[in-house]
Amino acid sequence: MSLLHLAVLSPLLLAILIPFLHKYFKNIHTGWFLLPLPAVLFAYFLQFISTTSHGGTVMETVAWISSLGINFTLKVDGLGLLFALLITGIGALVVLYSIYYLNPDKEKLNTFYVYLLLFMGAMLGVVLSDNLIVLYTFWELTSFSSFLLIGYWNHRERSRYGAQKSMLITVFGGLSMLGGILMLYIITGTFSISETIQMSNEVVNHPLFTATLILFLLGAFTKSAQFPFHIWLPDAMEAPTPVSAYLHSATMVKAGIYLVARMTPVFAHSGTWVWLVAGVGVLTLFWGSFSAVKQTDLKAILAFSTVSQLGMIMSLLGAGAAALHYGTIEDGYYIVAVTAAVFHLINHATFKGSLFMVTGIIDHETGTRDIRKLGGLMNFMPITFTLAIIGTFSMAGIPPFNGFLSKEMFFTGMLRVAEMDFFNMDTWGILFPIIAWSASVFTFLYSMMYVFKTFTGKYQPEKLEKKPHEAPIGMLISPVILASLVIIFGIFPNVLSHNIISPAMGSILPSLLENGEGFDVHISHWHGPTAELFMTIGVIAFGLLLYKFMPKWAGIYSKLPSRMSFNRFYDRGLELLELTSKNITKSYMTGFIRTYLVYIFSFFILALASTLIFKNAFQLDLSDVAPIRFFEVVLVLIMAVSAITILFAKSRLTSIILLGAVGYTVALFFVLFRAPDLALTQLVIETVSVALFLLAFYHLPQIRRNEERIRFRATNALISIAVGAIVTMIALSAHSNKTFGSISEYYVENTYKKAGGENMVNVILVDFRGFDTMFEIAVLGIAALGIFAMIKLRLTRGRELDENK
Structure with a gap:
C-alpha cells in the first residue's frame, strides 16, 4: 500500500483509536488528538502542487477485485488535489473551532470525532478515486457519516428528522448513480474514470447514453442539494455548527459539484448535459436566494444561501x-x-x-x-x-x-x-x-x-x-x-x-x-x-x-401557498409510502403459515416452470437409469399411502405418526442404496423429530376438519401436485442433460490420497466441505445458546413470580 493510500485511509484508521484516546485521556479535549491529522494531510497534499501545476498526475493502485476490474486506484490531478486541499485544510480549521465550541462535559466527543473522521476519509476517497465502484463506496460512506453527524444531537426530534431526510434523498441519488455506473460499464467495459474519459465518443453515441447521463446527474443533484432535491439541506442545519461549516459549506455538498466536474469530459459533448446542468443550476441559484430572504434564523439564511451558491457553481459548470x-x-x-x-x-x-x-x-x-x-x-x-x-x-x-x-x-x-x-x-x-x-x-x-x-x-x-x-x-x-x-x-x-x-x-x-x-x-x-x-x-x-x-x-412570501411546498410533498410522500406499504403488508401477512407457503410455492412453480418452458430445458433420457426393484416399489407405495393418509387424519398425533412413517421409509431407501451413514442420520433425526412433535402437539386442541372450506384443500392439492411435478421434471432434466462427469469420481479418487480417510462421507463433510460444516455447527451452537438463554430467562421470571407471591 502506497503513502497516498495511507493518507486517504488514515482518518478511518484514527477513528478506531478515538474511543480509546477519549477513555484514557479524559482531561484532554479529544479534538486535540484529531487536529494534527488534517493539518499533516494538508501539508502532504501541498507537495503535489508542483506536479499538477505542470500538467502531471500521480496514480497509485492496489489490487482489490481485479477479475471484475475493481481496484483501489487513487489519482491526484488538478481537480482531485483542489478538493483534497479543501477537505483537509477546512477540516483542520473546523476541528480547531470545534475544540472551543463543543463542551466536553456536555457532549459525547468520542462519537462526534469518530463520525467526523469517517466523513473526512470518505470525502478524500470520493475525490481521489479513479475507479467508479470505489468512488461509489466512499460516496455512500459520506451519506452514512453525514447522517450520523446531522443526527448527532439525537435527543432532538428535528435532528433525527433532518438526518433521515438527508439520508433518504442522498442515498436515492447514490443508488441512481450506481445504476449509471453499471450502464457506463456496459458501454465502455471499464470502471476506470481515466479510461472512460478516453472513450467519451463511444459513450455519447451509445443508445444508453441519455439514461446514463440522467442517472449520474441524479446522484450529483441530490448530493449538492440542487432543485428540487435541495429540501434536505436546510433541515441538516440541526447539526452542530462545526458540522455545518464543514459538511454544508466546503465538503459534502461539493461532492455533487465534483462529480459533475469529473464527468464533464465524458458527457459534455452532448447538449443535453449542458442544458440540464446549467438549467438546473441557475434555477437552484434563484430559488435558494429567493427563499433565503424570508428566513429569520441565521443558520437557515446560510442554508438557503448554500443552496443558491451551489446552484451558481453548477450553472457555471x-x-x-x-x-x-x-x-x-x-x-x-x-x-x-x-x-x-x-x-x-x-x-x-x-x-x-x-x-x-x-x-x-x-x-x-x-x-x-x-x-x-x-x-x-x-x-x-x-x-x-x-x-x-x-x-x-x-x-x-x-x-x-x-x-x-x-x-x-x-x-x-x-x-x-x-x-x-x-x-x-x-x-x-x-x-x-x-x-x-x-x-x-x-x-x-x-x-x-x-x-x-x-x-x-x-x-x-x-x-x-x-x-x-x-x-x-x-x-x-x-x-x-x-x-x-x-x-x-x-x-x-x-x-x-x-x-x-x-x-x-x-x-x-x-x-x-x-x-x-x-x-x-x-x-x-x-x-x-x-x-x-x-x-x-x-x-x-x-x-x-x-x-x-x-x-x-x-408580504409576497405569505402569499405563497404553504400546501405547495416541496417539504410538504416530501412529508406527504413518506406518509403515503408508509400507509401503502402497511396495507400491502397486511394483505399477505395473515398470520397463517399455510398462506405463506401458498405464496412461496406459487412463485416457485411460476419461476421454474416458465424457465423450463421458455428455455426448452425439459429433457427425458432414461437409457442409463437402473432398473426398479420390487422392494423399492413397496417402499414408494408405503410412502405414498402414508403421505395421502395424513390429509384425512382427524388427530394431530395420527398425522405425526404417519409423517414419521414417511421419514423412516426414506431411511430404508438409504439402506437399500447402501448409504448406512445417511440412513443412520435419517433415523436419528426422524426419531427426535417425532418425539418432539408428539410432546408439543399433545397439548394442542383437536383438529376441526369439518370447519375447513373445500377451496383451501383444492388450492393446496393443486400447488402440492405442481411442486412435485416441477421438482421431478427438474431432476429428470438434470439427469438427462449431463454435460460433464459426476463429481463423485473425484471424491473416489482423492478421498484417501488427499485427506487420508477411508470413509468418503466423513471426509467430504470434514475436509472437502470443512468450512460448510464448521458454519453449520456454528449455527447450531448459536441456536443452542439462544434456547439456553430463553430457558434461563423463563426460570428466572418464574422464581421472581414465586417470590412476589
Missing part, C-alpha cells in the same frame, strides 16, 4: 461544458465559466465557512440565532462583526473581496449561455443572465440582512438568553484565517491561478488544453465599462432599495 460541445476555445467565451466555477468553489469555502463559524459564535455567546431577537451586537462583538462584514460582502459580490471577482466571471458565463443555440433554444438562452441577475439581487439582500439585522439596530437584551460578549480567542482563530483568505484571494487572485485553478480546469476540459501544462488563467479586477460591471452596479442599487423598503414588499 454547465455553461463551461459548452466549450467541449463546440470543440474550440472561442476566445475564452466558455472557458471563463469553468474558471469562475473553480474559483468560486474556493471562494465559497472561505467566506461561507467563516460565516457558519460566525453564526456559531453568535449562538454560543447570545443563546439565539433569531435575527428578530438580535441587533446592536457590533459594540459587544467587534471582531465577530468584522468577520461577518468580510464574509457577507464577499458573498454579496462587493469589491475588493474574492466573491466579487467570481461573481463578475459568473455574469460573463451566463451572458455566453445566452448565445448558445443548442436544440434551437437560442431564444430561450436570454433567460439565463436575467435569472442570474435577479438571483444576485436576492443574494445581496440576504447578505445585508445577515450582517446589519444582527450587528446594527436596536440592542434587545431582554430577548437574549446570555449577555453578549466577544468569543474566546480559540474560537476566533479559524474564522479569522478564512476571512483573511477572503481578502488575500480578493486582492491577489492570481496567487491561485497557475497552481490551483489552471490544473483543475485541465481536468475538467482536458481536450482543450492550450499547451501541455494547462490554461493561461489571469483574473483581474477591472475590465472597463462592461455589461458585467453594469449588472453588478444594478444588483447593488436594486438590492439596497429592496432592503430599505423590505417591510412594504416582504
Whole structure:
C-alpha cells in the first residue's frame, strides 16, 4: 500500500483509536488528538502542487477485485488535489473551532470525532478515486457519516428528522448513480474514470447514453442539494455548527459539484448535459436566494444561501461544458465559466465557512440565532462583526473581496449561455443572465440582512438568553484565517491561478488544453465599462432599495401557498409510502403459515416452470437409469399411502405418526442404496423429530376438519401436485442433460490420497466441505445458546413470580 493510500485511509484508521484516546485521556479535549491529522494531510497534499501545476498526475493502485476490474486506484490531478486541499485544510480549521465550541462535559466527543473522521476519509476517497465502484463506496460512506453527524444531537426530534431526510434523498441519488455506473460499464467495459474519459465518443453515441447521463446527474443533484432535491439541506442545519461549516459549506455538498466536474469530459459533448446542468443550476441559484430572504434564523439564511451558491457553481459548470460541445476555445467565451466555477468553489469555502463559524459564535455567546431577537451586537462583538462584514460582502459580490471577482466571471458565463443555440433554444438562452441577475439581487439582500439585522439596530437584551460578549480567542482563530483568505484571494487572485485553478480546469476540459501544462488563467479586477460591471452596479442599487423598503414588499412570501411546498410533498410522500406499504403488508401477512407457503410455492412453480418452458430445458433420457426393484416399489407405495393418509387424519398425533412413517421409509431407501451413514442420520433425526412433535402437539386442541372450506384443500392439492411435478421434471432434466462427469469420481479418487480417510462421507463433510460444516455447527451452537438463554430467562421470571407471591 502506497503513502497516498495511507493518507486517504488514515482518518478511518484514527477513528478506531478515538474511543480509546477519549477513555484514557479524559482531561484532554479529544479534538486535540484529531487536529494534527488534517493539518499533516494538508501539508502532504501541498507537495503535489508542483506536479499538477505542470500538467502531471500521480496514480497509485492496489489490487482489490481485479477479475471484475475493481481496484483501489487513487489519482491526484488538478481537480482531485483542489478538493483534497479543501477537505483537509477546512477540516483542520473546523476541528480547531470545534475544540472551543463543543463542551466536553456536555457532549459525547468520542462519537462526534469518530463520525467526523469517517466523513473526512470518505470525502478524500470520493475525490481521489479513479475507479467508479470505489468512488461509489466512499460516496455512500459520506451519506452514512453525514447522517450520523446531522443526527448527532439525537435527543432532538428535528435532528433525527433532518438526518433521515438527508439520508433518504442522498442515498436515492447514490443508488441512481450506481445504476449509471453499471450502464457506463456496459458501454465502455471499464470502471476506470481515466479510461472512460478516453472513450467519451463511444459513450455519447451509445443508445444508453441519455439514461446514463440522467442517472449520474441524479446522484450529483441530490448530493449538492440542487432543485428540487435541495429540501434536505436546510433541515441538516440541526447539526452542530462545526458540522455545518464543514459538511454544508466546503465538503459534502461539493461532492455533487465534483462529480459533475469529473464527468464533464465524458458527457459534455452532448447538449443535453449542458442544458440540464446549467438549467438546473441557475434555477437552484434563484430559488435558494429567493427563499433565503424570508428566513429569520441565521443558520437557515446560510442554508438557503448554500443552496443558491451551489446552484451558481453548477450553472457555471454547465455553461463551461459548452466549450467541449463546440470543440474550440472561442476566445475564452466558455472557458471563463469553468474558471469562475473553480474559483468560486474556493471562494465559497472561505467566506461561507467563516460565516457558519460566525453564526456559531453568535449562538454560543447570545443563546439565539433569531435575527428578530438580535441587533446592536457590533459594540459587544467587534471582531465577530468584522468577520461577518468580510464574509457577507464577499458573498454579496462587493469589491475588493474574492466573491466579487467570481461573481463578475459568473455574469460573463451566463451572458455566453445566452448565445448558445443548442436544440434551437437560442431564444430561450436570454433567460439565463436575467435569472442570474435577479438571483444576485436576492443574494445581496440576504447578505445585508445577515450582517446589519444582527450587528446594527436596536440592542434587545431582554430577548437574549446570555449577555453578549466577544468569543474566546480559540474560537476566533479559524474564522479569522478564512476571512483573511477572503481578502488575500480578493486582492491577489492570481496567487491561485497557475497552481490551483489552471490544473483543475485541465481536468475538467482536458481536450482543450492550450499547451501541455494547462490554461493561461489571469483574473483581474477591472475590465472597463462592461455589461458585467453594469449588472453588478444594478444588483447593488436594486438590492439596497429592496432592503430599505423590505417591510412594504416582504408580504409576497405569505402569499405563497404553504400546501405547495416541496417539504410538504416530501412529508406527504413518506406518509403515503408508509400507509401503502402497511396495507400491502397486511394483505399477505395473515398470520397463517399455510398462506405463506401458498405464496412461496406459487412463485416457485411460476419461476421454474416458465424457465423450463421458455428455455426448452425439459429433457427425458432414461437409457442409463437402473432398473426398479420390487422392494423399492413397496417402499414408494408405503410412502405414498402414508403421505395421502395424513390429509384425512382427524388427530394431530395420527398425522405425526404417519409423517414419521414417511421419514423412516426414506431411511430404508438409504439402506437399500447402501448409504448406512445417511440412513443412520435419517433415523436419528426422524426419531427426535417425532418425539418432539408428539410432546408439543399433545397439548394442542383437536383438529376441526369439518370447519375447513373445500377451496383451501383444492388450492393446496393443486400447488402440492405442481411442486412435485416441477421438482421431478427438474431432476429428470438434470439427469438427462449431463454435460460433464459426476463429481463423485473425484471424491473416489482423492478421498484417501488427499485427506487420508477411508470413509468418503466423513471426509467430504470434514475436509472437502470443512468450512460448510464448521458454519453449520456454528449455527447450531448459536441456536443452542439462544434456547439456553430463553430457558434461563423463563426460570428466572418464574422464581421472581414465586417470590412476589
